[in-house]
Structure formats: C-alpha cells, structure tokens
Amino acid sequence: MTEQDILKALSNVQEPDLGKDLVTLNMVKDIVIDGNNVSFTIVLTTPACPMKDMMATASTNAVKFLVNKEANVKVNFTSNTTTARGDGQNQLPGVKNIIAVVSGKGGVGKSTVSANLALALAAGGAKVGLMDADIYGPSVPIMFGVRGERPLMKDAGNGKAVIVPLEKFGIKLMSIGLLVDDKNAVVWRGPMASSAIRQFITDVEWGELDYLVIDMPPGTGDIHLTMVQTVPVTGVVVVTTPQAVALADAKKGIAMFGQAQIKVPIIGLVENMAWFTPAELPNNKYYLFGKEGGKNLAEEYELPFLGHIPLVQSIREGGDAGVPALVGNDEISKQAFMEFASKAVRNIAMRNANMAPTAVVQMVE
C-alpha cells in the first residue's frame, strides 16, 4: 500500500454535500501506512459535520475494496470550518461564519432557534458565539440563565477597552440585557439602537469563532440594515410559524435579504411550533397554528427546508429557566433541534463552497 493507492481510493469518496470527492476537495491529510495498518485524517468543513460517520465508513470501504482487503483503516477527523469572508473586510476578522436568525413576525421563536442552533453547533465541536441583536426585547439573558450577570471590560492593548462576552454552556454571549438595567425600558430612537449594535461588533472581543449566531429582532428595520452594513453576513436562517400572518412577514424578511443591494443568501427556513402533542394523546398532533405553512413557503420560494420544531411545553420552560432544549432532558425537542442544526450547518458549508463571499452592504436607505 502506498500513499498514492490510498489517495486514489479516496478520490472515489464523495463529500455528500459538496458533490466532489475528498481528494479534489483537499480534505485528506496525514496518511500513515504501517504494514496492513493505515490511518489518515479527513479535514471536515465544519466540526459539527453530521456526515462524519458516513464518510468514515465510505473511506474505510474504499481502501478495503480498492486497495487491500486486509487493511486496518483508522479514519481521524479534524475540521477547518469553511468561510465565505471576502478580502478587505475588517470587522470580526476571527469569525468565520456570521449567521443571522430572522423572521419578520415577532414571537415565532427566533431566540429559541438561535440559542439551540448555537448549542448544537458547539456540541459538534465548533467555537460559537451568540449575539443578541434584539435591543428592545433581548431574550438571551433569560434563555441562558445569565440575567443580572455583567460582562467584564478588558484593555485591548491599544488603550481601548473591549467587552469580554459572558460564557455559558460553552457559548460566548452578548446582549443589551447584560449591559442595561433590567427594570428600565430601553426607549431608543433607531440611530441609538443601531449604534449599540455596531458596538456589539466593534467593541466586543469575540475572538476566533467558527460561527457567530445573531438573534435578530422582529421586523425588517434599522437594526437589520445596520447589521448588513457593518458585517458580511454569511447567510440567514428564516424562522416562521405556520400561520398566514407569520408567513406574510417571513416573506418580507426573505424579500429584504434578497434585495439587489443587500443580497445575503438564505441558508434555509425552519418551521417552529409546527404542532402540539399532549402527553395523554401521544398520537394526536394539534396543528394549532396551521399545518405545513413553513414547509410550503420554503417550497414556494425554493428555499432549503430545515425541518419542523414541534410546540413542546418543555421548550418554553427551558427558555424561561435558562436551560435551552439542547441542554435539557426532553429527547423529542433535542432531536428536532439537532436535525435542524445539522441541516443548517450542511447548507452553510455548501453556501461557502458554491457562492461568492457576502459583501458588506454599502448603502440602502
């Protein structure tokens, strides 16, 4: 067995999402051959890659069938999260992917989805931050149980002080709720809210991150514009519930990011609060907010559908108690969020492989 043999065999293994083989994609390194023992490392496009096991099996089989039936194959994994950062983008240089979670309609579950997406990515081994961009109704402090905690400031070295994000469940967190007293209404005109958001980008030490998830406020207003004008957003995840009033607003959000001057790719759409199942009637699904509205919208707009999240009391309870579903005890909701996140992460990798970097939007007023 030579290194050449192994590479030739692995050139028959496809990366399932990117549609090319592992060798062409430059994903194989550290081949070590010792008699019948062979080991190599596959460099994944994301640590949270849900295709890991499949690729391990396919690679092992390729070596055994094409090179040496007796081979003992050991596949190691490492990852180098792909990015679609363009040149000359100075903000958040250490952040590989900026994922904005948007909706149009309020209360559809953006914050819940953001929190659990961040946790699912981190569970896969990625370095993850979560920025709460909802200046008027921040949810991150409650959902992560860090209400009342205050982030520390730190000298950035150049005489400038930066804010160090809080860390909880392995996620770096920032929210206006961690800076402003809980009891006061934040009654700010748009320009002040926008400037708070800019500070979350320029004055917070996010460091090296594979993914920065941004929990956006409802609507399509100032903060959305400021965000796309300040950082290159890799893509947006659209959250909707199934009813018509939510879908109408989701369409507005989709239209906003598709506008010629903005052009941020849509990673996909997730349908939240899809149905309710009482514990006493485990076979009943109550489509309280309508049936498949999100799925149908994804089809209509030809967007990747990222799955259904059912309405589960423990999801709400976890949000209120500071223990998001992904780190909670309910297997049904955990499973739903894991499946959603793994679809999202694959679509992010595909987006990075196939599309041009997002530009920072120059002007849209």
Added chain:
Amino acid sequence: MTEQDILKALSNVQEPDLGKDLVTLNMVKDIVIDGNNVSFTIVLTTPACPMKDMMATASTNAVKFLVNKEANVKVNFTSNTTTARGDGQNQLPGVKNIIAVVSGKGGVGKSTVSANLALALAAGGAKVGLMDADIYGPSVPIMFGVRGERPLMKDAGNGKAVIVPLEKFGIKLMSIGLLVDDKNAVVWRGPMASSAIRQFITDVEWGELDYLVIDMPPGTGDIHLTMVQTVPVTGVVVVTTPQAVALADAKKGIAMFGQAQIKVPIIGLVENMAWFTPAELPNNKYYLFGKEGGKNLAEEYELPFLGHIPLVQSIREGGDAGVPALVGNDEISKQAFMEFASKAVRNIAMRNANMAPTAVVQMVE
C-alpha cells in the same frame, strides 16, 4: 310623582365603576311622568357599557321602593362616551379615546387583541377605528380579510388630499399593508417609519370616533415615541403571554409608558394564550406558556387585570381567514374577548373620570 322625586330616588343609584350616583354624575335626562308611568334616559359613559342591565334594574327598584310601588318604570339608554382630551390638542379632534395596544414582546397577540377589542366596542354600539401602527409587520389586512384592497383618497376641501379608511365589520381600518405592495419588504429607517405613522394621524380621515384602537408593533422604539409625541394616548392595554421572556418585555413596555416624561395611563393587562384545551380532553388545561404569568404581573405592578384569553385554534384560524373571533362561531373565544373588552371599557371610563387628560409628550430622546 314629580321629577324631583325621581331624581332623589336615582341619587341612590351608583354608577358602579365611577363610584358616584347617577344624579351627581349628571347621567339622567328626559324624565317623563304620566300617571304611574315614568320614563327617563341614562346617559352612559360608553355605548359599550357592560353595566347597562344592572343600572336599569337598580334604577327601576329605586323608583319603585322610594317613590311609588305601582310605578311602571321604563329606562332608556343613550351614551356620550367620555373623553380625556385636553385643550389645545389639535390632532384627531373627533376622536374621543385613543387606546394603544402594546406588549414589548412580539407575537403575544397584540393584533388579535386589538382586532377583537375594536369589534367588541363596536358591537356595544360605539364608533370605532383601528390603526395598524406596525409598519414592519402589519397584520390588520390579513386579520380583517382586506388584503389587496386599496383605500380611496379624497379632497379634504382645502386642496389637501386625505386617505379614507377602509371599513370592515363596521370598523374603520388603516394599515401600511393597504398602501404598500404586499410582496415588497418595507425596509425603512426609523425616521421614515415614524413619518408614516404621523401620516396615519394627520392624513387619514378618521372622523368622529368613540375609540381609536392602535395596534402597536412589538418593542419600545421609534414608533412608540412618535405616537405619544403626536397624539394624546388615553391609555394603553398591555398584552402578554404567561412566560418569563414575555413578562420581562411587558415590564419594559409598562416602564416606558410610566416614565415621567411620557406618563400614559395603563388601562390594564390581558393574559393571552393562557392555556390550551384539546377538544378530546375538554377538562384538561395545558399551560403551554406557563400559568397565570400575566395575572401575577398585573398584581405585582398593581395594574387592573383584564382577563385570560385561552389558546384556541379557531382564534388563529379566524385571524388568518379575515374573520376575527368576535365575529366568528366559537363561543368560548368570543366570550373571553367580550369579557376582556367590557373590563377594558369600564377602566377607560374610570380613567376618564378620575385622571387628568394625557398630554402630548413634548420630547423624549
């Protein structure tokens, strides 16, 4: 029997909410006596007064017991909706009460509550308008089934064109969704959204109204400030769902309107989506979003509690289909909204009787 006798008897009948008697409150007129027949008119503080029957009985009894056991008493009702408009307030001169429905948190049911409050007031005989102040996520067009309809313009006489509100189910309606193409995102900076709201006040022919209900967007931002700076808001109705993340935002909304520079009275708080009852298990209440969170908040903040609205699939369906619960077929939801609206309307009358007019806010930035 003399007019004096009747008035003396009626001075023993209390207006239950205002805590004074009908004669002191100047609510009795048109006394006609003909032998044993006596009739008079009680001028209610609102046509939607839920205390009508009680006052009729009490007045009849007062005359019979205190004046003449043989009397045939006929009580007529009319109404002159009270107002707390101050002097020198030029905007919307024909509108007696401006009621803003707010929440803080998105998606808790502001639009649903606004629509059904407007319809309940109109069902009681009041003249009612509904202004959709949600520029980024207008719901009124869908909820009233007038999507795609366009309001007409009209020459106001002074060479200025005004917009004539649409009318549906007896309610005058205005929404950005009736003016801007449905498919386009409204991506406006705050100042443009605020100017749209000002136009909804200055350039729309609202005419004479007992109540103008304003369906506010989520949060505590530009549009809220613009609203209180442009018109004297009689009071706000706070909508919340029971969970902690919603209550936290509701507190922000309450704090905003209570601020020294703003000072708009809170009419009361309504708890929406309080519980779900599957048809198959009519005795089960699933407190999906938590139990009594809104009621407890009202107690904590010493605000009038306006009731629970359960989570009922037909409320959502009615919203999507353009037939709000109050004009739909489901008696449980209709009843819940009627009880809520009658508490709200009483509290508005009490507010008008007991508190100073709201001032237009001069400056809060």
